[in-house]
Structure formats: structure tokens, C-alpha cells
Amino acid sequence: VQKDSPNAKEILIAVGGGTGAGTGTGSAKMDRDLIRRMRYQDKVVLVLMLAAYFIALMFTASLAYRQASNSSPVRFYGDPRVEDLMTDNADADDFLHVFAQPPRSVQLCIQGMLPVPTLLAHLVDGSLEWQGCFYRHVFSFGLDLTPFIVHEEEGRSSGLEADGVETLRKFLREDVNDLATVQLVKEVSWDRWEELATNIKHKIRQKGFDGLIHVSWRNTETLTVYKNRTWANFLHRGITRVLLALSVVGYMWYAPYMYFRQRGPEVHPKFKVDIDIESYWQLIGEKINERGFDPQ
Known part of the structure; x- marks a missing residue:
């Protein structure tokens, strides 16, 4: 039986709840839950890093665009x-x-x-x-x-x-x-x-x-x-x-x-x-x- 995909609430709990412990707890269910949480957290960190990177590029580009404008009469x-x-x-x-x-x-x-x-x-x-x-x-x-x-x-x-x-x-x-x-x-x-x-x-x-x-x-x-x-x-x-x-x-x-x-x-x-x-x-x-x- 295929397991249902996690909903948004479960993903948010997994991302914000931390791991609290390493794997190898002795409970297969808990180990799977910890691994799932770490995967979600890794993906979120990667997305945040990419977002910060491109936001920095766009901010720098906006400054460069402002500097490119001038009021000179030169055509x-x-x-x-x-x-x-x-x-x-x-x-x-x-x-x-x-x-x-x-x-x-x-x-x-x-x-x-x-x-x-x-x-x-x-x-x-x-x-x-x-x-x-x-x-x-x-x-x-x-x-x-x-x-x-x-x-x-x-x-x-x-x-x-x-x-x-x-x-x-x-x-x-x-x-x-x-x-x-x-x-x-x-x-x-x-x-x-x-x-x-x-x-x-x-x-x-x-x-x-x-x-x-x-x-x-x-x-x-x-x-x-x-x-x-x-x-x-x-x-x-x-x-x-x-x-x-x-x-x-x-x-x-x-x-x-x-x-x-x-x-x-x-x-x-x-x-x-x-x-x-x-x-x-x-x-x-x-x-x-x-x-x-x-x-x-």
C-alpha cells in the first residue's frame, strides 16, 4: 500500500520541530520520522540559500540600474x-x-x-x-x-x-x-x-x-x-x-x-x-x- 503524501501541516511541523536526537533510537518508526524531518530541513535550507543569493543579485542589479541613469543632455x-x-x-x-x-x-x-x-x-x-x-x-x-x-x-x-x-x-x-x-x-x-x-x-x-x-x-x-x-x-x-x-x-x-x-x-x-x-x-x-x- 502506497503511503499518502504528507500534507502542508506535517511538513511545517517536520521543518520547525527540529530532530531532537540522532537516528538509531531503537524505534524504526522514530528513525524514519527523524530522517524525514532532516530531509525536509535540508531542502528548506537549500531553498533559503538560493533565495538569499538571488535576492542579493537583484538588489545589486537595482543599484547598478540606478547608477546607469543620469540627467545628462548627452544623447x-x-x-x-x-x-x-x-x-x-x-x-x-x-x-x-x-x-x-x-x-x-x-x-x-x-x-x-x-x-x-x-x-x-x-x-x-x-x-x-x-x-x-x-x-x-x-x-x-x-x-x-x-x-x-x-x-x-x-x-x-x-x-x-x-x-x-x-x-x-x-x-x-x-x-x-x-x-x-x-x-x-x-x-x-x-x-x-x-x-x-x-x-x-x-x-x-x-x-x-x-x-x-x-x-x-x-x-x-x-x-x-x-x-x-x-x-x-x-x-x-x-x-x-x-x-x-x-x-x-x-x-x-x-x-x-x-x-x-x-x-x-x-x-x-x-x-x-x-x-x-x-x-x-x-x-x-x-x-x-x-x-x-x-x-x-
């Missing part, structure tokens, strides 16, 4: 890891005037490397493998091109095509998604820069360096612009991500939610290096040697 702000820019205007022209500024991290990068015997590669700090051989860095430097960056077309302060401006204008005027962002992918062009790279390699080899020389240039920079809204600020805060991770299941919701909700327009302002390679070579040619670059 949009750029990713501070790239550029600390902001504006209180939703007009497309003003928006581009603030955020579509020339990129600040455009560099011509030159690296010189010498081969390392394969057996010794693991003993050399920073050794790298390229085309089946190992190399170590001898010199590495970057030539800043920022002072020479201008918008690609004169008279177009944003460096953006007309359809891109219209897409942005529609977003600023109509979008109601607090989490939507604008991606400004700033692209820089430089006519005949490959010839300059060849000249640099030739000059370094003339000075006596016989290793591998790699010349490249960093010609793109992406700036993400966020809305200054409480919900968006709250979800972008590091403490929010920590709390969601501690909640175990919260991050499973957070990642796809942010992926889909952060989607917004991507615009491509165009820039160029406004100095020809002959003039630039006059600035750097005498300072290049077998050790890389000597600014003196």
Missing part, C-alpha cells in the same frame, strides 16, 4: 576605448561632425626579423613562425600618419556618401531601440603607398640588414556610437555582465539579446593621406637605418 557617445566623443544633438550633420573625425590610429608599421634555428625557437622570447621558418623581432616601429589625414573629398566634411548620410538620418530620427548602435568604419586610402614600402625595405637592406622586413599599414578604425539611455547604459556596464554570469542562466539570455538588439546602421566615412610619397620620404628617408628608425 550619443562614442566608445571611450577609441575616442571619448559625445553629442546632445540628433541631427545627422552634427552627428557626423562630432563622430566622423579623422581616425587617430593610422600608422605605417615596419618590422624587421631574423631567422632562428628551429631547435632554439622555443628558447627565444617572442619568436614566430612564418612559411615554415621561425623568426625573432629585431626592430618594430610605427610611423604616425594622423597629421596628414583629411576627408577624401573636399567640401564633404563627413567623408560619407549621400545614401549613407540618409540612412544615418533616418536612424537618428526614427529608431526607438535603446540598444541600437552606429558603427563608423573609418577607411583611409593612400595612393602608391606600396612604392613607399618598397623604398623603406630597400633602404634598410642598403644599411646592412639582411633579415625579413615586413611593411604594412593600419588604415581602418571602427568607432561604435551608443545611445545614452538608462537601459542601454545598464546592460553595457561591467557589473551587469558579472551579475548575469553569477546568476548562471542570465548570460544565456544576455548574449543573444545584445547581439540582436545592438544592430544598427554601419557607415563608412572615407579619408585619405594628404601627402604624396615623395614628400613623405623626405621626412623619414634619412632616419631609417639597419636598426629600424632613428628619430634623431
